[in-house]
Amino acid sequence: MNWNDWIPLLVVITSLLPGLIIFTLAEDNVRARVMLNLFGAFAKLALVGLMLWGVYFGYHYETRLPLLPNSDLVLRAGPLALLFVTLSTILWLVTTVYAIGYLEDSPHRSRFFGFFSLCVTATVGVALAGNLITFLLFYELLTLATYPLIVHRGTEEARQAGKTYLRYTISGGALMLIGTVWLYSLTGTLEFTPKGFLSNIGEQHYPALIGIFALLITGLGVKAALVPLHGWLPLAMIAPAPVSALLHAVAVVKAGAFGIVRVVYDVFGVEFAAGLGVLKPLAWLAAFTIIYGSIRALFQDDLKRRLAYSTISQVSYIALGVAIAGPIATIGGVVHLVHQGLMKITLFFCAGNLAETLGIHKVSEMNGVGRRMPWTMAAFTIGAFGMIGAPPVAGFISKWYLGLGALNNDQSWVIFVLAGSSLLNAAYFLPILHRAWFMPSPKSWPHEHNFGNKETAWALLLPPLITAAMALAAGLLVTMPFSPLEWAKLISVREFYQP
Amino acid sequence: MAIQDALLAFPWAVALIFLPLAGALSCFLFPRIIRTLGLITSFSIVVSVVGLGWQLLEQGSYRHTIGGWSPPLGIELYADGLSLLMLATTALVGFAISIYSTAYFKPTLAVKFWPIWMCLLAALNALFLSADIFNLYVTLELLGLSAVALTALTGSKEAFSGAMRYLLATLLASLAYLLGVALLYHNFGSVDISLLAAQIQASPAVWAALGLMAAGLALKTALFPLHFWLPPAHSSAPAPVSALLSALVIKASFYIFLRLWFTLFEPVVDSETISTLLGLLGCAAILWGSIQALRQTRLKLLIAYSTVAQVGYLFLVFPLSASMGSVAWNAVAYLIISHALAKSAMFLSAGNMISFGGHDRIADLDRVVQRLPLTAAAFALAGVSIMGIPPSGGFIGKWLLLEAAVTQGQWYLVAVMIIGGLLAAAYIFKVIGYTFSPAKVMHEAQSVSATMQWPALLLAIGAILLGLLYVPVLSMLSISDVVIASGVGL
Numbered sequence: 001m002n003w004n005d006w007i008p009l010l011v012v013i014t015s016l017l018p019g020l021i022i023f024t025l026a027e028d029n030v031r032a033r034v035m036l037n038l039f040g041a042f043a044k045l046a047l048v049g050l051m052l053w054g055v056y057f058g059y060h061y062e063t064r065l066p067l068l069p070n071s072d073l074v075l076r077a078g079p080l081a082l083l084f085v086t087l088s089t090i091l092w093l094v095t096t097v098y099a100i101g102y103l104e105d106s107p108h109r110s111r112f113f114g115f116f117s118l119c120v121t122a123t124v125g126v127a128l129a130g131n132l133i134t135f136l137l138f139y140e141l142l143t144l145a146t147y148p149l150i151v152h153r154g155t156e157e158a159r160q161a162g163k164t165y166l167r168y169t170i171s172g173g174a175l176m177l178i179g180t181v182w183l184y185s186l187t188g189t190l191e192f193t194p195k196g197f198l199s200n201i202g203e204q205h206y207p208a209l210i211g212i213f214a215l216l217i218t219g220l221g222v223k224a225a226l227v228p229l230h231g232w233l234p235l236a237m238i239a240p241a242p243v244s245a246l247l248h249a250v251a252v253v254k255a256g257a258f259g260i261v262r263v264v265y266d267v268f269g270v271e272f273a274a275g276l277g278v279l280k281p282l283a284w285l286a287a288f289t290i291i292y293g294s295i296r297a298l299f300q301d302d303l304k305r306r307l308a309y310s311t312i313s314q315v316s317y318i319a320l321g322v323a324i325a326g327p328i329a330t331i332g333g334v335v336h337l338v339h340q341g342l343m344k345i346t347l348f349f350c351a352g353n354l355a356e357t358l359g360i361h362k363v364s365e366m367n368g369v370g371r372r373m374p375w376t377m378a379a380f381t382i383g384a385f386g387m388i389g390a391p392p393v394a395g396f397i398s399k400w401y402l403g404l405g406a407l408n409n410d411q412s413w414v415i416f417v418l419a420g421s422s423l424l425n426a427a428y429f430l431p432i433l434h435r436a437w438f439m440p441s442p443k444s445w446p447h448e449h450n451f452g453n454k455e456t457a458w459a460l461l462l463p464p465l466i467t468a469a470m471a472l473a474a475g476l477l478v479t480m481p482f483s484p485l486e487w488a489k490l491i492s493v494r495e496f497y498q499p
Numbered sequence: 500m501a502i503q504d505a506l507l508a509f510p511w512a513v514a515l516i517f518l519p520l521a522g523a524l525s526c527f528l529f530p531r532i533i534r535t536l537g538l539i540t541s542f543s544i545v546v547s548v549v550g551l552g553w554q555l556l557e558q559g560s561y562r563h564t565i566g567g568w569s570p571p572l573g574i575e576l577y578a579d580g581l582s583l584l585m586l587a588t589t590a591l592v593g594f595a596i597s598i599y600s601t602a603y604f605k606p607t608l609a610v611k612f613w614p615i616w617m618c619l620l621a622a623l624n625a626l627f628l629s630a631d632i633f634n635l636y637v638t639l640e641l642l643g644l645s646a647v648a649l650t651a652l653t654g655s656k657e658a659f660s661g662a663m664r665y666l667l668a669t670l671l672a673s674l675a676y677l678l679g680v681a682l683l684y685h686n687f688g689s690v691d692i693s694l695l696a697a698q699i700q701a702s703p704a705v706w707a708a709l710g711l712m713a714a715g716l717a718l719k720t721a722l723f724p725l726h727f728w729l730p731p732a733h734s735s736a737p738a739p740v741s742a743l744l745s746a747l748v749i750k751a752s753f754y755i756f757l758r759l760w761f762t763l764f765e766p767v768v769d770s771e772t773i774s775t776l777l778g779l780l781g782c783a784a785i786l787w788g789s790i791q792a793l794r795q796t797r798l799k800l801l802i803a804y805s806t807v808a809q810v811g812y813l814f815l816v817f818p819l820s821a822s823m824g825s826v827a828w829n830a831v832a833y834l835i836i837s838h839a840l841a842k843s844a845m846f847l848s849a850g851n852m853i854s855f856g857g858h859d860r861i862a863d864l865d866r867v868v869q870r871l872p873l874t875a876a877a878f879a880l881a882g883v884s885i886m887g888i889p890p891s892g893g894f895i896g897k898w899l900l901l902e903a904a905v906t907q908g909q910w911y912l913v914a915v916m917i918i919g920g921l922l923a924a925a926y927i928f929k930v931i932g933y934t935f936s937p938a939k940v941m942h943e944a945q946s947v948s949a950t951m952q953w954p955a956l957l958l959a960i961g962a963i964l965l966g967l968l969y970v971p972v973l974s975m976l977s978i979s980d981v982v983i984a985s986g987v988g989l
Binding site: 023065066067068069073107108111133136137140141143144147148151152154155156158159162163166170171173174177178181182184185 | 890899917924936973
């Protein structure tokens with residue numbers, strides 16, 4: 001028994017425990033709540049940093065507890081798991097600061113932060129899960145923890161959005177459950193293994209395996225918002241801005257995308273999956289989602305809705321990268337997990353700032369807002385350029401590797417998808433930037449709050465600036481060790497295409 | 500060491516039957532301290548179960564002949580892993596409900612509630628410790644009558660008609676069961692289960708006997724389509740009583756069914772046809788009960804129909820036990836316990852919501868999440884287990900059943916279980932959704948004491964934790980001395 005066996009569990013507990021304690025705190029006990037949140041976030045960050053260092057030098061971190069006969073609850077910190085854990089941990093910290101500023105004086109904050117912590121707990125669990133049953137456990141916990149955040153405002157509209165969200169996610173979870181049980185009855189194991197654990201299975205089971213793949217990917221596709229399973233996402237915009245930010249950047253949609261990576265690489269094995277012929281349909285579906293989401297985004301006037309459709313489109317880059325197969329495209333897909341997270345959370349923070357400070361919810365109200373809130377809009381601009389894929393912001397790197405990987409695998413049609421998507425992204429982001437920076441501002445804003453001579457509260461302004469800076473850094477400093485790209489290469493070498 | 504030996508030799512099983520009877524008597528005699536007496540008795544039951552459990556772990560399954568008369572003449576008590584699990588569940592759920600009841604019942608009702616509840620507890624314990632079919636009949640009858648009396652406790656018109664239906668159903672069921680017992684006794688001259696199992700042979704009389712017993716037990720367990728009596732009875736009773744009925748009482752008759760199936764039924768009947776039939780009825784129960792639950796506008800009726808659905812899952816063990824005996828067996832034990840915990844938590848939290856708002860209209864729940872957070876949490880956590888979402892006891896039970904069904908290629912069972920889970924999510928989140936939003940009509944809210952909120956929450960947390968306690972629960976269940984052909988421990 002040594003310490004390394006417990007660190008993955010501790011990483012989960014550092015947000016679970018504060019969350020549970022926060023539920024019991026009185027509403028006005030702001031200080032204790034903030035302390036608990038920040039303590040949890042920093043403790044988690046320290047542990048994750050430790051593991052990043054350790055894994056880089058080849059240490060092994062794994063917690064194993066009995067759960068079911070023959071399948072344990074396994075939390076294992078491999079390189080891929082750490083990529084997602086690091087992203088969630090950093091963005092949780094930033095979002096917590098943002099949420100403290102955003103929800104100042106609004107009711108039911110104990111409940112909000114409690115579920116917020118549970119949501120992160122579930123995400124980290126999803127990331128660290130070392131077998132499919134553990135993954136499923138945290139994946140379902142994520143559904144349950146996000147529901148109260150979506151209905152947080154308690155309005156009839158929120159209740160309906162929550163209902164739709166559950167319809168999609170619970171059904172998706174049920175399909176995954178069938179797939180998992182079926183897989184278990186065929187193989188007797190569910191342990192994530194590099195190159196998958198299915199290659200020994202007899203050929204008579206191949207049709208069943210295709211069915212299982214379809215079940216698992218459909219279940220994951222709900223959260224990853226693959227068309228036509230995306231219907232819940234635009235409605236979930238009813239939630240408060242920090243929730244949307246976290247939902248879109250790390251928690252829910254990413255859990256789905258991450259699950260797809262796991263299933264393709266560590267359950268089926270990418271070569272085996274390609275041999276089954278299941279990757280082609282996945283690639284087409286992802287490509288269709290990319291284009292469809294962008295086109296729908298063009299026609300949204302509501303800023304958050306436009307961003308939501310943009311998420312639908314962008315997250316499918318990850319699925320696309322995985323489905324193209326081959327090391328280079330996979331690096332592109334996996335690194336986009338981080339890049340999209342940084343960029344999208346920036347955009348949502350900015351949207352929240354506009355709503356909270358000036359009461360702006362619509363694109364058409366954004367005329368001249370760049371002069372009123374220059375810092376916020378600067379961060380927004382960086383995020384938007386990243387989405388379009390303009391160098392040097394991080395989004396460019398993802399697209400570059402995706403395109404290169406597609407060419408390497410003789411799938412040049414992907415280039416057209418990427419180019420089309422970039423054009424469409426430009427078409428729905430550039431007009432916003434144009435309005436914000438070059439149009440004259442109106443005489444008064446819809447609902448302005450006064451923050452003295454600052455453009456908005458510090459707690460609201462710092463988070464987007466930090467994440468925007470990180471998105472920029474991830475694009476500029478790609479060759480540094482521990483940059484997302486370098487880490488994605490490490491994942492590719494160590495986990496996916498190990499010699 | 501002397502104390503240890505003395506404790507190991509202590510007849511804990513006898514205490515489990517004797518203590519609640521003594522409790523019932525003293526509740527009659529000293530109505531002024533009735534709550535204290537009831538609580539002490541409930542707690543002593545918990546202690547006795549721990550003692551019995553220790554005995555079983557040390558010495559394997561347990562037999563005790565009362566007064567030294569051995570069967571077929573005397574009465575024998577028998578306990579193994581399954582009985583222990585049932586007794587432990589009864590003790591824990593019973594204790595939580597007792598705590599709740601100290602705050603729930605006004606003095607006028609308390610003097611009626613406690614003695615009957617103690618009788619019911621004695622009947623339950625005796626039932627789980629019985630090893631012959633006649634004793635089982637006696638305990639079943641005592642159980643049924645106390646349950647009916649508790650249902651009618653408030654004396655309202657609604658409760659009375661619910662209790663009346665329940666009374667007729669339970670008497671009819673007991674009668675059918677007794678006829679079966681008489682037929683078996685006539686043929687084999689014994690009522691002891693293990694003696695019968697050794698002698699039993701297929702014959703028309705035996706089939707008739709088993710058919711009657713099975714029908715009686717299915718009626719008591721409220722297996723679709725014999726569930727007609729359950730929703731009115733369970734929804735009109737006071738909240739702690741509803742919790743007892745749904746969590747424990749119907750499990751008792753199912754427990755007998757389960758025992759008799761594997762010892763007496765399976766060897767002599769065309770088990771494949773009948774188990775398929777039971778499975779189909781279980782499927783119908785799951786679908787019908789869930790759909791009815793979804794259609795309800797009153798909270799307690801919704802929970803009662805959910806019980807009808809959950810009973811259906813229990814009967815899926817029969818078609819699945821053929822080749823996956825041990826998995827299906829563990830599954831059903833898990834489902835019984837987790838349903839007992841979750842459903843009692845649900846009824847207790849429904850009781851809190853009724854005390855709070857004075858009604859149980861789901862659409863008018865009026866921000867219960869903010870105003871009764873502990874109760875809302877109890878309902879939601881219990882709901883997680885009922886839906887079968889991990890981590891929870893309900894999930895493990897369902898996972899094991901699914902595993903058995905997929906391995907045997909019984910895809911219709913897989914489909915029904917999954918649809919049942921989705922419907923359960925639909926009706927539970929229907930309630931939870933309304934607890935977040937304000938009602939159209941505002942009403943005066945009454946405060947609800949912590950004594951009523953915590954038991955519900957703790958039961959629900961228990962249902963969740965059960966999802967992480969697979970190993971200890973299983974080691975408890977595996978205490979046995981008889982192993983039959985399909986690998987099922989008895």
